[in-house]
Amino acid sequence: MTREALAGWGSTSPTVADVRWTTAQRLPAQLGEVGERGALLRGLGRSYGDAAQNAGGTVFRLDDSVHGVVLDPQAATVTVGGGVSIDELLRVIVPAGFFVPVTPGTRFVTIGGAIASDIHGKNHHRDGSFGSFVESIELVLADGRVTKVSPACDPELFWATLGGIGLTGAILSATIRLIPIGTSRLLVDTLRCANLDELMSQMLANDHRRRYSVAWLDPLATGAALGRSVLTIADHAEPGDLGAAAGADPLSYRAAQRATLPALVPPAGLINRMTVGLFNELWYRRAPRRREGELQTIPSFFHPLDAVGRWNRVYGRRGMIQFQFVVPEDRPDVIHTVVSALAEHGTPSFLAVLKRMGPSGPAPLSFPAPGWTLALDVPAGGRSLAPLLHGFDDLILDAGGRHYFAKDAHTVPAAIRRGYPRLGEWQAVQRRADPHGLWQSDMSRRLGLTHAEGDHR
Amino acid sequence: MNNGLGEPQRVVLLGGTSDIGLAIVRALCSPALRRIDLACRDTAAGERAAADLRADHPAVEVEVVGFDGAQPETHQTALDDLGRTGDLDVVIVAFAQLGEDGGVRDAAAAARLATVNFAGNVSAIIAAGNVLRRQGHGTVVVLSSVAGERVRQANPVYGGSKAGIDGFAQGYGDAVAADGVHVLVVRPGFVHSAMTAGRQPAPFATTPDRVAAATVAALRAGRRMVWAPGVLRYVFSALRHLPAPVWRKLPIN
Numbered sequence: 001m002t003r004e005a006l007a008g009w010g011s012t013s014p015t016v017a018d019v020r021w022t023t024a025q026r027l028p029a030q031l032g033e034v035g036e037r038g039a040l041l042r043g044l045g046r047s048y049g050d051a052a053q054n055a056g057g058t059v060f061r062l063d064d065s066v067h068g069v070v071l072d073p074q075a076a077t078v079t080v081g082g083g084v085s086i087d088e089l090l091r092v093i094v095p096a097g098f099f100v101p102v103t104p105g106t107r108f109v110t111i112g113g114a115i116a117s118d119i120h121g122k123n124h125h126r127d128g129s130f131g132s133f134v135e136s137i138e139l140v141l142a143d144g145r146v147t148k149v150s151p152a153c154d155p156e157l158f159w160a161t162l163g164g165i166g167l168t169g170a171i172l173s174a175t176i177r178l179i180p181i182g183t184s185r186l187l188v189d190t191l192r193c194a195n196l197d198e199l200m201s202q203m204l205a206n207d208h209r210r211r212y213s214v215a216w217l218d219p220l221a222t223g224a225a226l227g228r229s230v231l232t233i234a235d236h237a238e239p240g241d242l243g244a245a246a247g248a249d250p251l252s253y254r255a256a257q258r259a260t261l262p263a264l265v266p267p268a269g270l271i272n273r274m275t276v277g278l279f280n281e282l283w284y285r286r287a288p289r290r291r292e293g294e295l296q297t298i299p300s301f302f303h304p305l306d307a308v309g310r311w312n313r314v315y316g317r318r319g320m321i322q323f324q325f326v327v328p329e330d331r332p333d334v335i336h337t338v339v340s341a342l343a344e345h346g347t348p349s350f351l352a353v354l355k356r357m358g359p360s361g362p363a364p365l366s367f368p369a370p371g372w373t374l375a376l377d378v379p380a381g382g383r384s385l386a387p388l389l390h391g392f393d394d395l396i397l398d399a400g401g402r403h404y405f406a407k408d409a410h411t412v413p414a415a416i417r418r419g420y421p422r423l424g425e426w427q428a429v430q431r432r433a434d435p436h437g438l439w440q441s442d443m444s445r446r447l448g449l450t451h452a453e454g455d456h457r
Numbered sequence: 458m459n460n461g462l463g464e465p466q467r468v469v470l471l472g473g474t475s476d477i478g479l480a481i482v483r484a485l486c487s488p489a490l491r492r493i494d495l496a497c498r499d500t501a502a503g504e505r506a507a508a509d510l511r512a513d514h515p516a517v518e519v520e521v522v523g524f525d526g527a528q529p530e531t532h533q534t535a536l537d538d539l540g541r542t543g544d545l546d547v548v549i550v551a552f553a554q555l556g557e558d559g560g561v562r563d564a565a566a567a568a569r570l571a572t573v574n575f576a577g578n579v580s581a582i583i584a585a586g587n588v589l590r591r592q593g594h595g596t597v598v599v600l601s602s603v604a605g606e607r608v609r610q611a612n613p614v615y616g617g618s619k620a621g622i623d624g625f626a627q628g629y630g631d632a633v634a635a636d637g638v639h640v641l642v643v644r645p646g647f648v649h650s651a652m653t654a655g656r657q658p659a660p661f662a663t664t665p666d667r668v669a670a671a672t673v674a675a676l677r678a679g680r681r682m683v684w685a686p687g688v689l690r691y692v693f694s695a696l697r698h699l700p701a702p703v704w705r706k707l708p709i710n
Contacts, residue, residue, distance in 0.1 A: 003635065003636070005637060010461060012460075012461035012462075012463075013458070013459050013460065013461055013463075013594075014594075014637070015593045015594035015637050016593040016635070016636055016637030017593055037592070048461075049461055050461075054593075055592055055593035055637060056590075056591055056592040056594070056637075057593070318678070319461075321461050380461055380462065381678065385462065386462045386464060386487060389462065390487070390488045393488075409460060409461025410460045410461045410462045410464075410489075411460075412460075412489055413491075442458050442594075445458050445544060446458035
């Protein structure tokens, strides 16, 4: 056990906890040793805010091995430990002809984290979130009991655990439905859009044609170029799509990290209007006006930022805030307002991601909802950033939108209650699973998520 | 918990009627702030300050609690009680007495002043620090003074106690950093406030609001020390090295 400062990927609010590496076998008995500040499981710490930290309490980390992965090719399912990452899992399943049903923009997330945040990917408009593919979850409850929940067996606890930010129990393992793939490549169409209106109409026209669709937009462009962007839509390639060279080994999978950003970045970071403006400009110019059927690998299409380890260090000591929200499909005006307010404010924001989401899943705290979701990074130390973001909050909530727990670092309890009207329903199930408030996190304290807040003291 | 923008949810002011302390509390008000605790000896005055805060920030819960800086033995219980009602994100230690200029002959009065300004501050900082260490996060803001940087003959008891608390707070900050506790030392110059009313302002005099703005900026930036105004850092690095015969004759003395 070591006392360690833990922060999210945005490195904004580090707090100190007792960190214990453990295993699925030892964890249930160790829960009895947890003090009054409670416990939480932490995966790879890729949620941006304070979801995976527990100040003054215990933070368990699962020492899981990919050797425990059980792939059932007939059923197209895999049973995998909660501490195994998508990175590790892909190295097992891609050569066998399978792909994860949902991947976020980084492969360095654990299966436990994917469930706890009910993550979504570029295929949400068509396939839904991670939860749509989870057959069962093996959970350690606060009293140390190990239980298996599924949509048939204790569906309330199952759905409360999906998107439940680790506050219903410790996710030991899960059985996930995979999707079969013929190759490890993607056929990608790229379309450059001059502004936000053009982008949104292209997304509405093209999303249904492909499994994957996402747009990257330049949050610094103003005026007629507001929201200039690059839309990519893609499907998994079939063996016939590959040339002779790649066709010889259609399922080969190599995902390497080319470099890691050192800790030597100046405290103020490398992010300012000039560097970011230049980057965004180059990136937009570099994209073809229109290109169809380009072959890309899984890492280059899904996980481009993973090529550089610790890229978050580019923001310096004060870190960054990632801001992600969703608004209903008939409220594109909110996206417009946010993008133009940000561009005018001049906050040096890197590429923002815009995506159309499909229907919501059954989980009460799951983020995705039909409509437009925008995610963007801003340096945390920026001047007058706080009033800007709080102002966006009101706009988003008034439009019937909400914030994403895995990204949130700044919002307030009232905003969550408006954005997630089923919070009370989730709290009732959470309290049944954890009556004494064992599971605690900085996020649950900040947002007042667990009903048992204060009880355990 | 502080959010990612550095906005606290709960602020405690020890010395709940201090002008500078209250200005810092006001500067920390944001949509994230949920509760303010004013801990002071004169709870009637504390209630008046609380009423003003409630009027300006109706969404924030403001509580007043009795607290005597001159009784160090009561501090731990007081802070533990506050901690029991939820995490403390920022604790501002802002109680001190100025004493009388030239008051260097009354030994008992000097000791009483030193007890509040030094011993009382030390115990309050440690008591708050103990709560924050258990929480694994939080900041103690310590109001020091440039008067401690080079102690003036006009009020050596005040200056000496500030020199002591300034040094203690820095060392204590290093001691508790690994436990997630941050200590910010604020060194204001002459501040126009109730405490200094009727006195001749020193050069670079400032206001509680400007000290508060500098303090909040330093908190957000994670700094350990802030001068208010910033120029005093350079003024005092010169004054500190003046030979004593010159220093003694300066008109600011």
